[in-house]
Amino acid sequence: MSQALLPSAVYVPETSPPAGGTPSGAKPKILGAAISVPAESYSQSEILDRFGITDERVRSVFLSGSIERRHLVLPPDGPDGTPLIEAQGALLAKHRAHGVRLAAEAVRATLKEVGADLADVGYLCCVTSTGFLTPGFSAFLIRELGLRHHTGRLDVVGMGCNAGLNGLTAVTGWATAHPGQLAVMVCVEVCSAAYVFDGTMRSSVVNSLFGDGAAALAVAAPGGAGTAGPAGSASGPEVLKFASCIIPDAIEAMRYDWDEQHGRFSFFLDRDIPYVVGAHAETVINRLLDGTGLRRSDIAHWVVHSGGKKVIDSVRVNLGLSRHDVRHTTGVLRDYGNVSSGSFIFSYQRLIEEGVVAPGEHAVLMTMGPGSTIETALVRF
Structure with missing residues (x-):
């Protein structure tokens, strides 16, 4: 493997934090998470019927992907009873209007879960890839x-399904440098604002997979004089380490680009992407665990991006994971489809709600997306 294909690893500082940072050895922690989805939910058959899709090849793509339902903001019906064709301007307006609403709901729900107020938010990171x-x-x-006007902020745009962990890297870095203060990351993806309905297999694969939704995490590092509330106690899993792997040879395998024929942006997925991702999964996980004293068998919980049935199966086989290990990944895919950058938070929330994690256990968070890229994080409960 060439040097360009080798993964990189990023550590959350353990010692010698930046000026004003956390005490030596203190780690930022994930305090809580919440999700938000559109009210409208559709089965795969309902979507096919609404758009009048009779092509058996397309129907097979929709009905064979382990997805039962997705929350979507579909266009209204026109005079002829079929959904209206949305121009690029309408799709961008959808991305903005529904994205703001979903993201706000997810942030409010997250703050309520951790017992924080809007005024407590010191840093806000927003992640999206379904519009500009x-x-x-x-x-x-x-x-x-109504957040404070001096709230620190960051927008991560266009990185794709892996971007939630890229955003988390920035959020934990900020939290480390500002102990006792609350940082929030929200991934908001209105994937229905990136659909092209033209009956081609390229478009059908994308249209059969992605769902709309937002997911947020609250993060804080212990410390800070006089800090009270959730940021002061900082209960939740510690974020220990990040590792990344980009595969430049597959840079065109997943892309969001301009479709000249339809006059709008559209997403493309190469049919071989599951195998490309799977083939590199072991390398990046080995790098993530390097120096920790942990083996893969020591990881109690796996929170993997719901990228699609073939992607999940490829990662599972290459890492030697059981179906039980990825139960929340497949469950989220079944109930929501691929919610892009926020998918891993949907799975993380299910893991927490399941109530099976024990103090001291480790979990790996893993996302995959354009680049082609694999992002990972190691956390300890």
Whole structure:
């Protein structure tokens, strides 16, 4: 393997934090998580019927992917009873309007879970890949939620399904440098704003897979004089380490680009991407665990991105995981489809709600996306 294909690893600082940072050895922690989805939910058959899809090849793609339902913001019906064709401007407006609403709901729910107020948020990171806004979602959310005008913010745009862990890297870095203060990351993906309905197999694969939704995490590091509330106690799993792997030879395998024929952006997935991701999964996990004294068998919980049935199976086989290990990954895929960058938070929330984690256990968070890229994080409960 060439040097360009080797994964990188990033550690959350254990000692010698930046000035004003956490005490030596203190780690930022995930305090809580919440999700938000559109009210409208559709089975795969209902989507096919609504758009009048009779092509057996397309129907097979929809009905064979282990997805039962997805929450989507589909276009209204026109005079002829069929869904209207949305121009690119309408899709961008959908991305903004529904994205702000879903993200705000997820942030509010997360803060309620951890017992924090909107005024407690010191940093906001917004992640999205299903549209483009300037200013980004962070600015609109500060206005929508009434956050403090001096709230630190970051928008991660266009990195794809892996981007939730890229955002978490930034959020934990900020939390480490600001002990006792609350940081929030929200992944908001209105995937229905990136659909092209043209009956081709390329479009059908994408249209059969992605769902709409938002998911948020609250993060804080222990410390800070006089800090009270959730940021002060900082209960939750510690974020120990990150590791990344980009596969430049597969840079075109997943992409969101301009479709000249349809006059809008569209997403493309190469049919071989599950095998590309799976083939590199072991390398990046080995790098993540390197120096920790842990083996893969020591990892009690796996929170893997719900990228699709073939992607999940490829990762599972290459890492030697059981179906039980990825039960929440497959469950989220079944109930929501691929919710892009927020998918791993949907699975993480299910793991927490299941109530099976024990103090001292380790978990791996894993996302995959364009680049082609694999992002991972190691956490300890």
